[in-house]
Amino acid sequence: MSSEANNLVRVMSPGGSAVGDRELSEREATALYETMVLARTFDEKAISLHRQGRIGTYAPMRGQEAAQVGAAAALADSDYLFPTYRDHAMYVQRGIDLREVLLHLLGDGNYIDREDPDGLTTFPITIPIATQLPHATGIGMAAKLKGDDVASLVSFGDGATSEGDFHEGLNFAGVFQTPTVFFCQNNGYAISVPRERQTASATIAQKANAYGFDGVRVDGNDVFAVHEVVSEALEKAKNGGGPTLIEAVTYRRGAHTTTDDPTKYRDEDEAADWLQQDPLDRSRTYLEEEFGWGEEDDEAVQQWATEEVARAVKAAEEHTGFEPEEMFEHAYSEMPDHLRRQRRQLVDEPEVHH
Ligand SMILES: Cc1ncc(C[n+]2csc(CCOP(=O)(O)OP(=O)(O)O)c2C)c(N)n1
Ligand SMILES: [Mg+2]
Known part of the structure; x- marks a missing residue:
């Protein structure tokens, strides 16, 4: 069965820039773009800090900004987020101070608010693949039992769908109808393993069928489309409608980590094709066409992002309190x-x- 023939799988805006049923305001749309610029600026800086030996191994997210920012922006502050090692743009959108993110990369800390660990809703990254899925299901189950009006969103990659924890997390969520959104960033690769070698399923979204809930396939380079489908899934979860599996189709433009060389296993033409789908370029075009966004606007955002990142690097490197x-x-x-x-x-x- 092809993905298109599967009525549980919806393909949003292939190649386009749909904003969905609810129009985002100029302010909302601009804010998503600004956050993506900040995330990319951070990403570039982190790679150069690694090259200079100032931070440890880093997993770049270039190309995946729309998926990460669009999904995290749909969350309420009280909703739980379980990210992976590549989801720094989610932290940016969640308002975690970039200094904290850098401290983690410097080997000190894990973004947990030391003043208020009990108020934790943005969890530390997980490096063991897929272990965060049962956590997100469990916390969703707890919220349901307590009657809290919250949902959990767990982010993971295409490679994570081969893990037992993926099955356990989704199976339990389906049986107990937990308010959990499973957000898969299908970025084409698990290190060097292409998506076609990861699963024989035509899509990742259709795996939701086996667990008895909806799967949605979304253009992961369209920040507005991602925001729309994740918002819908969260609303459904909070209204007792149970879990959703979302497959955001995107591409990891950079290396797996700063210690990987993708030229060993990846075709350059493929990366060039995906460059045409750059999430920042696409949303900037939208802002230009819809709201008359101009070059000066863009320069101002870039300058703000550069200053923000420089401030965070300085603050992180001045920190000496590691215990x-x-x-x-x-x-x-x-x-x-x-x-x-x-x-x-x-x-x-x-x-x-x-
Ligand atoms: C349980 C476990 N097995 C293997 C690894 C080694 N490993 C690190 S990243 C990775 C690939 C994950 O790919 P994917 O889920 O697609 O996420 P992406 O890196 O593409 O964001 C693997 C196998 C690990 N971290 N944890
Ligand atoms: Mg992947």
Whole structure:
């Protein structure tokens, strides 16, 4: 069965720039674009900081800004977000200080608000693939039992759909109708493995059929379309309609991480084709046509983004407060004995353990 023949799979705006049923205001549309510019500026800076040896390995998101910003912008502050190691644009949209994101890349911290860890709604990144899916289902289940008017959104890649945790997360969500949005960024690759080698399914969205809920396939380089379908899925989840699987079709323009070389396994023409679908170019064209957006507007946004990123880098590099024993915090409400012991050893004998 092809994706188009599957009536649970809806293809939004292939190649176009649909805004969906509800028109976004000029302010809303511009804000999405501005956030994408900030995210890309951060991405470029992070790559050069890695090249200079100032941060550790970094996973670039160039090309995926629309998917990440569009999805995160649809969330209410009280909704839960479970991102991956590539989702820095989601953090940007969520209003997490870029200094905090950089501190993590410097080896200090995990974006958890130290003042208010109990108020956590934006979770730290997960590097083990797909482990965050059952978490998002579980927290959705808890919200449902408590009667809270919130949903959870979990982001993951095409490669994550081959993991057992993907099945467990979606199966449980379908059976218990949890208010969870499964947001897959199909960026064409899992490191060097192309999407065609990942699954024999025609689409990722159609996998939702097997779990008894809706799958939606959306143009992941159209920030407005992504925002629209994620908003609909969140609304449905909060109204008791259960989970949705969204496949945002996009492309990882850069390397898997700063330690990867995609020229070893990827065709240059393919990347050139996707360049025509650049999410920033597309939404800028929309702003130009709809709202008379001009070159000066764009320069002002770029300047703001450059300054914001420079401020964050300076603040992060000035930070000297790293306490190694903090790695034991935030995992348990009551720290288990074995961790208490390890923490004490680290504090008492730093010369042995640091
Ligand atoms: C459980 C687990 N297995 C393997 C890895 C190694 N690994 C890191 S990234 C990655 C590919 C993931 O691809 P995808 O889900 O498509 O996400 P993308 O990197 O494209 O954003 C793999 C296999 C891992 N981190 N965790
Ligand atoms: Mg991928």
